[in-house]
Amino acid sequence: MTRWLPSPLLSLALLLLWLMLNQTLEPAHLLLGAALAIAAPLLTAPLRPFKARIRRPGAVLRLFCWSFLEIIRSCFNVSRIILFSKADNLNSQFIKIPLSLQDPTGLAVLSCLINCTPGTVWVEILQDTHELSLHVFDLHDENWWIDTIKHRYESPLMTIFEQEVP
Structure with a gap:
């Protein structure tokens, strides 16, 4: 799961942001938003040298x-x-x-x-x-x-x- 979604919360936030900016729930926007939400964290993962963990x-x-x-x-x-x-x-x-x-x-x-x-x-x-x-x-x-x-x-x-x- 973490291989395809290294940051699930970030992916969810990107998808929601995409849908809010476009103000629609059409299937094409859902698909494009999901693709961006998956691709962006995967492509930027090497830029994050360590993973932050929120303990509290x-x-x-x-x-x-x-x-x-x-x-x-x-x-x-x-x-x-x-x-x-x-x-x-x-x-x-x-x-x-x-x-x-x-x-x-x-x-x-x-x-x-x-x-x-x-x-x-x-x-x-x-x-x-x-x-x-x-x-x-x-x-x-x-x-x-x-x-x-x-x-x-x-x-x-x-x-x-x-x-x-x-």
């Missing part, structure tokens, strides 16, 4: 909720700063956050979550210390950012993608 699906919902709330909160804060604050009061800085997360997929998801949040940019992971270099648009409390990244993002990602959480 319930933690995904908690992570999604925290991320969504943080993105909404940051949208309002950044908009307020841009529209109503003076540039003199802006405290834009780089901070370093020590990371315990080692899983490449978890790090990629963390990067996506941070970069989706207005006012923050993932700069790099420092190889020698395994610290995240993060740019914050208006920094007031560095400890708050470290606590937020470590507890709201990194801890659930470690629960989802790694065996044990320290």
